[in-house]
């Protein structure tokens with residue numbers, strides 16, 4: 001799914017309404033931090049919110065698409081809107097991990113210039129938690145001395161990773177995940193069967209956008225084949241490198257999800273909470289604790305994205321540790 005063109009999801013409507021209302025009342029703050037409970041891309045939402053706030057004649061939550069601001073925003077040529085985000089390296093095609101200080105400096109410069117049009121000027125930063133410390137410090141001065149008719153939008157998945165000095169100067173708006181009924185409804189509108197909608201929503205931890213992404217990438221098949229091959233690995237019928245060689249071809253967020261799901265399932269079994277099907281006979285607290293520690297370690301280790309060799313080694317390390325925990329006799 002292309003998350004970058006202007007778009008919004010039904011459970012983001014309340015934020016749009018709030019923004020429009022404040023604009024009409026002429027009470028928009030200088031700086032807003034929008035935190036999304038989902039980890040999925042919200043740059044399309046940032047663009048839609050800006051479009052709606054700049055449009056001269058919105059009809060409820062629809063921008064008119066006809067006014068000067070709409071036409072230029074949709075063509076990507078409106079000079080009083082700027083979205084600073086992670087850049088893609090032209091040669092390697094890799095997305096940078098940080099928003100660089102130069103990007104923030106450019107943004108500050110633009111904010112300080114005279115408005116080109118007789119409307120609000122919007123400067124958005126996403127994901128704001130990817131700003132370097134130097135970048136965040138540079139931005140702080142702009143927040144301390146806000147320019148007139150400029151709205152600064154900081155969009156984030158984790159406001160805890162943004163310096164408190166910045167956070168405290170922004171009004172906080174939160175995009176929550178939809179409730180289960182709304183999420184299932186939306187997934188069915190995307191063409192999923194009721195059964196798939198339910199199982200993928202679970203895979204996605206309640207996040208329907210993630211659920212849809214997993215469904216489009218046939219995550220259920222990945223889980224099934226991994227379960228079978230992991231079983232072979234536990235019984236000593238399959239080597240760890242063969243097991244991991246196929247897995248590293250999977251995109252990293254899906255792979256991390258798969259490993260996390262596996263570890264989580266074993267944690268759950270070992271904790272003894274699961275009194276239903278096949279509880280482990282020697283389920284005990286120590287094993288659950290070891291699994292929890294491993295889960296934490298795996299989440300950190302599997303962030304390595306530089307090259308597949310590192311990833312393969314990290315993955316092998318995690319799965320060997322898991323096998324050791326599972327095959328160890330409880331004391």
Ligand SMILES: [Zn+2]
Pocket residue numbers: 054055056057058063064065066067068069070071
């Ligand atoms: Zn318009």
